[in-house]
Amino acid sequence: MSEPKTNPSGLIFFLQIFSISLIWIMVVSVITWILNLISLSRYLHDAQNATLIISLVVLPIFTLLAGILTYVFIGIRKARPHD
Amino acid sequence: MDALRKDPDYTLYRPILESDRRFYWAIGFLGAVVVWAIVMYIRQLVYGLGVTGLNRTVTWGFYIINFVFFIGVSHAGTLISAILRLSQAEWRRPITRMAEVITAIVLAIGGLHPIIDLGRPDRVLNVFFYGRLQSPLLWDVTAISLYFTASTVYLYVPLIPDIALLRDHTTKFKKLYTWLSWGYVGTERQKHVLERAMSILMVVVIPVAVSVHTVISYIFSMTLQSGWHSTIFGPYFVTGAIFSGTATLLVVMIFFRKFYHLENYLKEIHFQYLSVLLLVFALLWGYFTFSEFLTGIYGNEPMEMRVIQFKFSGAYAPFFWMMVLLNFVIPVIILAFKKLKKIPGILVASFSVIIGMWLERLIIIVPSLSNPRLPVVSEPYIPSLTEWSLFAGGVAAFCMMFLLFSKVFPLISIWEIKDGRAEGLEAVKERLESYLPDTDVAGEGA
Numbered sequence: 008m009s010e011p012k013t014n015p016s017g018l019i020f021f022l023q024i025f026s027i028s029l030i031w032i033m034v035v036s037v038i039t040w041i042l043n044l045i046s047l048s049r050y051l052h053d054a055q056n057a058t059l060i061i062s063l064v065v066l067p068i069f070t071l072l073a074g075i076l077t078y079v080f081i082g083i084r085k086a087r088p089h090d
Numbered sequence: 091m092d093a094l095r096k097d098p099d100y101t102l103y104r105p106i107l108e109s110d111r112r113f114y115w116a117i118g119f120l121g122a123v124v125v126w127a128i129v130m131y132i133r134q135l136v137y138g139l140g141v142t143g144l145n146r147t148v149t150w151g152f153y154i155i156n157f158v159f160f161i162g163v164s165h166a167g168t169l170i171s172a173i174l175r176l177s178q179a180e181w182r183r184p185i186t187r188m189a190e191v192i193t194a195i196v197l198a199i200g201g202l203h204p205i206i207d208l209g210r211p212d213r214v215l216n217v218f219f220y221g222r223l224q225s226p227l228l229w230d231v232t233a234i235s236l237y238f239t240a241s242t243v244y245l246y247v248p249l250i251p252d253i254a255l256l257r258d259h260t261t262k263f264k265k266l267y268t269w270l271s272w273g274y275v276g277t278e279r280q281k282h283v284l285e286r287a288m289s290i291l292m293v294v295v296i297p298v299a300v301s302v303h304t305v306i307s308y309i310f311s312m313t314l315q316s317g318w319h320s321t322i323f324g325p326y327f328v329t330g331a332i333f334s335g336t337a338t339l340l341v342v343m344i345f346f347r348k349f350y351h352l353e354n355y356l357k358e359i360h361f362q363y364l365s366v367l368l369l370v371f372a373l374l375w376g377y378f379t380f381s382e383f384l385t386g387i388y389g390n391e392p393m394e395m396r397v398i399q400f401k402f403s404g405a406y407a408p409f410f411w412m413m414v415l416l417n418f419v420i421p422v423i424i425l426a427f428k429k430l431k432k433i434p435g436i437l438v439a440s441f442s443v444i445i446g447m448w449l450e451r452l453i454i455i456v457p458s459l460s461n462p463r464l465p466v467v468s469e470p471y472i473p474s475l476t477e478w479s480l481f482a483g484g485v486a487a488f489c490m491m492f493l494l495f496s497k498v499f500p501l502i503s504i505w506e507i508k509d510g511r512a513e514g515l516e517a518v519k520e521r522l523e524s525y526l527p528d529t530d531v532a533g534e535g536a
Contacts, residue, residue, distance in 0.1 A: 040221075
């Protein structure tokens with residue numbers, strides 16, 4: 008069995024970068040959506056406190072999950088032995 | 091490849107490397123059911139919700155029953171896996187991956203059901219543009235998206251070392267494995283990164299999982315509808331979810347043990363331990379169901395009593411008593427007696443719970459809607475072929491996706507099994523020694 012190649016080709020490297028970007032695009036989309044809901048609730052005077060509390064719970068968890076995944080991806084890549 | 095055949099864990103690679111005609115037959119059959127369900131859904135899109143059995147008062151039928159049921163089943167996975175990992179239960183090693191896969195797949199399927207329930211699915215965009223967080227329906231959207239993200243990450247991160255093994259030892263899906271393994275080779279630093287990430291994920295995923303099913307219960311309990319407005323719905327739903335999830339996990343384990351010859355990994359003891367959990371949850375479910383009806387009957391509120399009588403002795407009585415039989419009587423009888431608590435008995439008990447829990451969702455949703463507070467005439471709810479087809483499609487999609495997953499990734503975590511063999515015994519011994527009192531303390535103190 009030959010030694011594993013850990014240095015990815017161009018396409019795979021692109022896909023990996025794309026994966027990280029996708030995660031953060033998702034997080035930014037969720038943040039934008041929630042901000043839209045907050046502004047809507049303010050405009051309509053509709054359960055503003057509840058909206059804020061739910062947002063304060065949800066947004067950090069989404070960001071934390073994306074952060075963990077980014078940490079794993081970058082951490083593994085950085086710690087790999089070079090071919 | 092020859093070197094891999096000598097690996098003691100070759101059985102775990104076999105489903106990926108070797109083809110089995112039964113696998114393709116199963117995929118073909120399940121695919122046909124899914125295609126049939128898609129055709130029926132397109133028909134529903136064209137003709138509207140009139141093709142379903144939904145009517146003026148029963149506006150939530152099969153689709154919402156399935157939604158609650160599937161989301162419930164998803165609890166087994168991540169929750170059981172996270173708790174077992176967190177408590178360092180060594181017997182978890184061959185179980186966690188299957189549990190995590192169930193969660194991710196079932197959540198994806200369950201999450202689609204409210205959209206299927208919309209006559210105009212394009213209107214789901216209104217949730218994003220004009221949503222109001224005042225509504226428990228929007229809490230559901232938020233909670234389920236969060237849980238789906240968390241459980242997918244939680245499935246993927248412990249999968250990385252196995253993907254790296256597949257990248258290095260197989261020729262199939264090479265590019266996919268290289269992409270997803272991120273250059274993992276198992277250096278100390280890489281292991282540390284994974285362990286750190288997993289320990290954070292374990293802690294995050296448990297409250298997220300518990301909160302999701304509590305939030306699901308809120309779409310019922312936040313209304314003043316008879317039979318729904320109950321303060322114990324949160325824990326009742328969480329209990330039911332873990333109950334149905336554990337049963338599903340047991341069925342999946344028994345099936346794949348047989349299908350992929352995993353008897354050496356999924357041993358009798360694993361089923362014994364999980365069936366104890368199933369028994370505990372059967373008793374808990376019985377307790378919550380009793381409490382739920384006791385408070386309703388004691389209050390004797392006329393509308394509440396009408397719904398309760400509708401369940402106990404009315405049109406839904408056969409389903410109600412069948413639910414009690416399947417969720418409580420059968421599993422408790424089978425699992426309480428050592429003689430019956432063998433794998434075939436556990437399979438019967440698990441199937442019984444899965445069907446019983448689906449009936450429970452039916453019993454919660456339909457009778458309340460059939461007895462509205464307003465004086466309007468209610469029609470009986472009879473699900474149409476469209477609803478039955480989409481239900482079958484959902485179950486088939488779950489089985490098909492699970493089978494496809496098993497063709498690309500190992501269903502049992504190879505690296506965790508290897509780690510268990512290499513370090514598990516020593517780690518357990520060390521842990522045990524740290525729990526037990528020191529033997530020479532008396533001498534020191536004297």
